[in-house]
Amino acid sequence: MQLSIKRADLARAVTAVGRAVEARNTVPVLSMLRLSADGDCLTLRGTDLDVEVTASAAASVHAAGETCVNAKLLADIAKKAGNDDVSLTLEGDQLIVKSGRSRFSLATLPASDFPDLTAGTYNATFDIDLAALFAPVQFAISTEETRYYLNGIFFKGEFDKTIAVATDGHRLSRHHVAASAEFAGIIVPRKIVGLLPKGSVTVSVSDSKIRVEAGDLVIVSKLIDGTFPDYNRVIPTANDKIITVDRDEIMKAADRVSTISSERGRAVRFSIAPGAISLSVNNPESGSASDEIAAEYGGEPLDIGFNSQYIRDLFSVVPAGPVKLALLDGGAPGVITSAGFDGWTGVLMPMRV
Amino acid sequence: MEDLQAYFAKALRAQVGFVPAAPAAGLWRPADQAEAEKFERDWCRHCIHDKAEDWEDEFGNHVPGCCVILDCGMTGNSVEEWVTRDGLAACLAFEQDARFPARCLKTMEMF
Numbered sequence A: 001m002q003l004s005i006k007r008a009d010l011a012r013a014v015t016a017v018g019r020a021v022e023a024r025n026t027v028p029v030l031s032m033l034r035l036s037a038d039g040d041c042l043t044l045r046g047t048d049l050d051v052e053v054t055a056s057a058a059a060s061v062h063a064a065g066e067t068c069v070n071a072k073l074l075a076d077i078a079k080k081a082g083n084d085d086v087s088l089t090l091e092g093d094q095l096i097v098k099s100g101r102s103r104f105s106l107a108t109l110p111a112s113d114f115p116d117l118t119a120g121t122y123n124a125t126f127d128i129d130l131a132a133l134f135a136p137v138q139f140a141i142s143t144e145e146t147r148y149y150l151n152g153i154f155f156k157g158e159f160d161k162t163i164a165v166a167t168d169g170h171r172l173s174r175h176h177v178a179a180s181a182e183f184a185g186i187i188v189p190r191k192i193v194g195l196l197p198k199g200s201v202t203v204s205v206s207d208s209k210i211r212v213e214a215g216d217l218v219i220v221s222k223l224i225d226g227t228f229p230d231y232n233r234v235i236p237t238a239n240d241k242i243i244t245v246d247r248d249e250i251m252k253a254a255d256r257v258s259t260i261s262s263e264r265g266r267a268v269r270f271s272i273a274p275g276a277i278s279l280s281v282n283n284p285e286s287g288s289a290s291d292e293i294a295a296e297y298g299g300e301p302l303d304i305g306f307n308s309q310y311i312r313d314l315f316s317v318v319p320a321g322p323v324k325l326a327l328l329d330g331g332a333p334g335v336i337t338s339a340g341f342d343g344w345t346g347v348l349m350p351m352r353v
Numbered sequence B: 001m002e003d004l005q006a007y008f009a010k011a012l013r014a015q016v017g018f019v020p021a022a023p024a025a026g027l028w029r030p031a032d033q034a035e036a037e038k039f040e041r042d043w044c045r046h047c048i049h050d051k052a053e054d055w056e057d058e059f060g061n062h063v064p065g066c067c068v069i070l071d072c073g074m075t076g077n078s079v080e081e082w083v084t085r086d087g088l089a090a091c092l093a094f095e096q097d098a099r100f101p102a103r104c105l106k107t108m109e110m111f
Helices: A007-018 A071-080 A130-134 A190-195 A247-260 A308-317 B002-016 B033-042 B068-074
Strands: A002-006 A032-038 A041-047 A051-063 A065-070 A085-091 A094-099 A102-109 A124-128 A152-157 A161-167 A171-178 A183-189 A201-205 A209-214 A217-222 A241-246 A267-273 A276-283 A287-294 A302-307 A322-327 A334-337 A344-348 B082-085 B088-091
Touching: A002 A007, A007 A032, A007 A041, A007 A051, A007 A071, A007 A085, A032 A051, A032 A071, A051 A190, A065 A071, A071 A094, A071 A102, A130 A161, A130 A171, A130 A201, A152 A190, A171 A308, A183 A190, A183 A217, A190 A217, A241 A247, A241 A287, A247 A267, A247 A276, A247 A287, A247 A308, A247 A322, A267 A308, A302 A308, A308 A344, B033 B088
Parallel strands: none
Antiparallel strands: A002 A051, A002 A085, A032 A041, A032 A065, A041 A051, A051 A217, A065 A102, A085 A094, A094 A102, A124 A201, A152 A161, A152 A183, A161 A171, A171 A344, A201 A209, A209 A217, A241 A322, A267 A276, A267 A302, A276 A287, A322 A334, A334 A344, B082 B088
């Protein structure tokens, strides 16, 4: 294998695929990138056995070939190289990287040792702005190891819409956009969500994998093998106490009163009355705080407690302006919607305060 | 007794606007291994104190970066930071690790 490539192209491709490689690995080949030089491009591939990222970059290939080289070392060399051109030459079991007067000799492993996740067929292929669909629900992905099936985003294609849902059992975020294709619900792992490029991408799904293609970047990921809870069952439909508040006002007020709350007791009591919401926090160690904001509400007075952190997370998703909070009573979940953000619904469980 | 508590709660709500949460009701100790493991899962896993890097003191001694409170508590020593609050175990020295945000203990569960 022998080729020369622009330093910027190499750095971009190595950075893109390097995000799939875990910092600590017990299997040596998993800390490496697979380099394949063929035709007029260099293809790089990185994996952690769950996600595989492939990126290509234009290169002048003098001799085709493939090998595996340490991802971190190659990324650092690509960043620090003093010349705009970098040449890669495979000599025996060493990859010689040259840039200007610099010369690096890196240990390699055979390309045949590198795992391949790309095999398999897909049930549906469609174009969608996946990053924009997932962005408003990403915050609600659970980090609990026991309920592993909540560690991702539920992604489903229905005949009239494409849905993304994430929940950690305390808050739930659902976002839907226009239909792309019909496919059964899958759970997309957290890691791939952070790797998604912005803009429209080509998505292929099967029962066990998802493939995302955007230009010369291809991401293939295994799915979470589990059953996502019936989220429709926990989204209340009979909440008749509708309160309209300004997003910024409620977020700032909740943040203000939670200043005195303890690290794990961020309970804010919302006393809702016609025309106003009174927020109060009581911390046995540091004191108490209260605040009041204007609200459009004409029903019976109601007291309910919410975690201020969850309030901030949920209200951050919607654009500034009026937000609707639908409640039933102090012990039932609240539903948050915004006229300025069609297709998004947030559900928040109350606290015992 | 419940009537009396309700009466005082109503009086407090009328006077100061809220009923104060229960203060720390004394020190807490794990009764068995299961309780200790649950405490570590609920608190220590989400706290920065048990994840510090090992360091070397001025005498050249290797000091592991584990939580001193957890170390003392799990070896049966008295730990003032572990208290019972609202019927649940709590650690007063808790500082949240942003990488592993703590799960709210008082928010009701959806599922």
